[in-house]
Amino acid sequence: MSNSNKSKEHENYIKSIKKRKRYIKTTQWLILILFFGIWEMLARCQIIDIFLTSYPSEMFDLFINFVKNGTLFEHLGISLMENVVGFLGGTILGIIIAILLWWSDFISKVLDPYLVVLNSLPKTALAPIIIIWVGAGYSGIIVTAISVSIVVTIMNVYNGFKEVDIDKIKMLQTFGATKFQILKKVILPSSVPAMINSLKINIGLSWVGVIVGEFLVSRAGIGYLIVYGGQVFQLDLVMMSVLVLAIIAALMYQGVALIEKKYMKWRQ
Amino acid sequence: MNNDKVLEIKNLSMTYHTLDGETHALDDISLNINRGEIVVLVGPSGCGKSTLLSIIADLIEPSKGEVLLNNEKLKKSTKDVGYMFQKDNLFEWRTIKQNSLIGLEIQDKVTKEGKEFVEHLLDIYGLGEFKDSYPSQLSGGMRQRVALIRTLATRPNFLLLDEPFSALDYQTRLAISDEIGQILRKEKKTALMVTHDISEAISMADKVVVLSKRPGRIKDIIPIQLTCPDCDRSPMKSREAPEFKDYFNRIWKELDVHV
Numbered sequence: 295m296s297n298s299n300k301s302k303e304h305e306n307y308i309k310s311i312k313k314r315k316r317y318i319k320t321t322q323w324l325i326l327i328l329f330f331g332i333w334e335m336l337a338r339c340q341i342i343d344i345f346l347t348s349y350p351s352e353m354f355d356l357f358i359n360f361v362k363n364g365t366l367f368e369h370l371g372i373s374l375m376e377n378v379v380g381f382l383g384g385t386i387l388g389i390i391i392a393i394l395l396w397w398s399d400f401i402s403k404v405l406d407p408y409l410v411v412l413n414s415l416p417k418t419a420l421a422p423i424i425i426i427w428v429g430a431g432y433s434g435i436i437v438t439a440i441s442v443s444i445v446v447t448i449m450n451v452y453n454g455f456k457e458v459d460i461d462k463i464k465m466l467q468t469f470g471a472t473k474f475q476i477l478k479k480v481i482l483p484s485s486v487p488a489m490i491n492s493l494k495i496n497i498g499l500s501w502v503g504v505i506v507g508e509f510l511v512s513r514a515g516i517g518y519l520i521v522y523g524g525q526v527f528q529l530d531l532v533m534m535s536v537l538v539l540a541i542i543a544a545l546m547y548q549g550v551a552l553i554e555k556k557y558m559k560w561r562q
Numbered sequence: 563m564n565n566d567k568v569l570e571i572k573n574l575s576m577t578y579h580t581l582d583g584e585t586h587a588l589d590d591i592s593l594n595i596n597r598g599e600i601v602v603l604v605g606p607s608g609c610g611k612s613t614l615l616s617i618i619a620d621l622i623e624p625s626k627g628e629v630l631l632n633n634e635k636l637k638k639s640t641k642d643v644g645y646m647f648q649k650d651n652l653f654e655w656r657t658i659k660q661n662s663l664i665g666l667e668i669q670d671k672v673t674k675e676g677k678e679f680v681e682h683l684l685d686i687y688g689l690g691e692f693k694d695s696y697p698s699q700l701s702g703g704m705r706q707r708v709a710l711i712r713t714l715a716t717r718p719n720f721l722l723l724d725e726p727f728s729a730l731d732y733q734t735r736l737a738i739s740d741e742i743g744q745i746l747r748k749e750k751k752t753a754l755m756v757t758h759d760i761s762e763a764i765s766m767a768d769k770v771v772v773l774s775k776r777p778g779r780i781k782d783i784i785p786i787q788l789t790c791p792d793c794d795r796s797p798m799k800s801r802e803a804p805e806f807k808d809y810f811n812r813i814w815k816e817l818d819v820h821v
Contacts, residue, residue: 461651468619468645469668469716479664483655 348530353537356530370538373504373515376432377546380439381500385493387440388447395448396455396481397473413449417442418506430511439503443496450495454488455481490554497546501539567633568720568752569595569618574627575777576613586777587613591627593771593780595720595752600743602763603756604813605773611756614778615722618754619645631720641669644718648725650709652697658708659684659693665716676715683711687745703734710742714749721746723755727762736798739766743797760817764788764809765797772816782816784809 300308330350336342337349344352360366395402420441425434462480471479508517516535523531576588587610595601603611616622618629620636620643629636631643644665652661662684666676684690687707697705706726713721726742727735743766746753757763763770764786772781788795788803800806 459649459651461647461649462653464621465645465647465651466664466668467621468641468643469665470641471668475668479668480653483653486655 345527346529348533352530353534356534357538360534366538369515369519370542372432373508373517373539374542376435376439376504376507376515377497377500379436380503381443381493381496383436384440384443384500385447385489385496388444388492388496389451389489391444391448392451392455393477395452396477402452409445409449412445417445418502421503421506421510425507425510431513435504435507435511435515438507439500442503443492443499446499447492447496450492451485451488454485458484486557490550490557494547494550494554497550498543501543505539566597567594568597568599568631569593569754570630570633571614571618572628572630574614574617574624574629576610576617576622577625578613588617588624589777589779591778591780593783595754597752598750599768600746600751600753600755600766601769601771602767603754603771603773604758604760604763604817605778606775606817606819607758609773609776610778611773612724615645615724615754615756619643619722641716642719644713644716644721646709646713646721646723646726648729650697650702650705650729652705652708652712654697657694657696658689658700661697661708662712662715665712669716671716679717680711680715683714684708687711687741701734702730703738706730706738707741710745714745714751719752721751721753723753725756725758728758735762740796740798743795747795760810760813761801761806762797763813764806765800770809770813772813784812784816 333342333347334350337344337347337352357366395405418438421438424438424441428434428437458481462484463476466476466480504515505517505520508515509521512518512521516539519535520532520539523529523535571591571593574588574591575586578585578587591614593601603614605611613622617624618631618636636643652658653664656664659680662680663672663677666672666680681690681693684693687710689704689707689711692700692704697708700708706729709726727739730738739762746766755763755766767786770784770786772784773779774781786809788800788805790800790803
């Protein structure tokens with residue numbers, strides 16, 4: 295359809311769609327602004343106990359302070375490093391193990407009940423053990439983060455592998471493809487969406503591991519700020535850290551979504 | 563037609579085993595296909611047609627009997643058989659050209675000539691301007707043409723076509739079967755095709771092989787000779803030959819369909 299000779303009706307249709315989109319965006323922003331506005335107002339009018347809830351402007355002052363003296367970047371940097379290593383590690387190791395399961399039907403059948411049990415186990419329960427075994431530092435926290443995301447990655451990616459159309463595999467076999475060629479030419483490329491999906495989920499899961507790890511190790515990082523703030527009842531520190539965490543996690547998610555868009559041109 | 567045998571099937575039988583029991587799919591099939599011949603296999607559903615094709619493509623081992631291709635036993639290393647499926651099986655993440663090259667990639671034969679040959683095929687069969695498009699941008703008929711080019715790219719001696727048109731709508735099906743029939747004649751390919759469509763079978767075949775119900779046995783082999791002076795065995799024009807309906811009725815009776 296050419297843009298030059300659009301009918302009036304079509305123009306109206308596009309207008310109404312755009313209008314609706316604008317309403318949705320406005321309402322989304324409004325909720326956010328109202329939420330913080332009312333919070334601030336209730337605090338100023340002393341309707342809520344600011345000792346328990348803190349309030350936005352106090353949090354913002356603290357934020358500026360932390361940014362100025364560099365404390366925030368120090369803690370954020372540590373947590374980010376642990377998180378990135380954690381989710382990349384969880385995703386990559388998970389994919390490698392999924393490939394192994396695909397390669398050997400025997401191994402996959404044998405490991406199946408173990409994976410089911412591990413998947414239903416809340417991985418944070420393992421965190422104290424991991425930290426004792428691996429060490430109360432970055433490495434322990436990273437391993438905790440990996441442990442949270444790896445099992446679900448294995449299962450999702452392996453299921454993605456198994457969903458590959460059997461006829462496509464048969465097609466490659468008629469050309470004489472080896473198992474490795476089948477993996478490389480069809481199994482891996484058609485599972486890219488499943489892998490990127492895992493990556494997205496793993497960012498969130500890995501944050502769970504990192505924060506729990508930092509709670510336990512209590513030395514540095516956003517998780518440490520939260521748990522420290524809680525212990526000394528400095529709620530502005532707790533709230534500010536949680537907000538920063540939320541924003542960073544959302545930005546990372548968007549980053550992966552962008553990569554997805556770039557590499558999935560063929561999906562249109 | 564000279565009597566140079568390309569494919570020789572000798573006393574082939576196939577039994578599948580599952581925990582529930584065994585299925586006797588094919589029973590004592592013997593068939594020869596000569597160079598340049600197009601043989602079409604018809605038979606009731608579940609008579610083992612696809613099993614037979616899978617055996618010839620060396621995807622599964624027969625229980626008994628053997629298949630000789632150019633007087634040699636089938637070996638995984640010598641891939642002389644091209645296989646075209648009901649579904650086009652194009653990879654959505656590859657462009658049309660990359661899709662057409664997949665067979666050569668698998669066989670490690672992506673040479674300059676190979677690429678040129680694929681481009682040439684795409685050009686002459688009307689896909690030249692879609693080389694860099696993705697499969698989702700093509701119609702069903704065009705996608706099936708790409709699938710044929712992908713099969714032809716490795717220059718197989720012998721083609722297997724497993725109901726290659728049945729996923730298409732009726733008009734496209736007529737047009738594409740006509741086109742692919744002509745491509746096969748033009749490239750002088752020897753082929754074995756499976757179909758449910760009796761008219762399609764007669765219009766494309768030099769010989770129609772009728773299989774019985776399971777276990778599949780060869781019930782009859784019908785050589786198709788159509789008097790159609792200037793049709794050059796184009797599938798579409800073959801349908802106008804006076805003998806067409808006689809063949810149709812004969813095959814229909816042989817199939818012995820009871821609903």
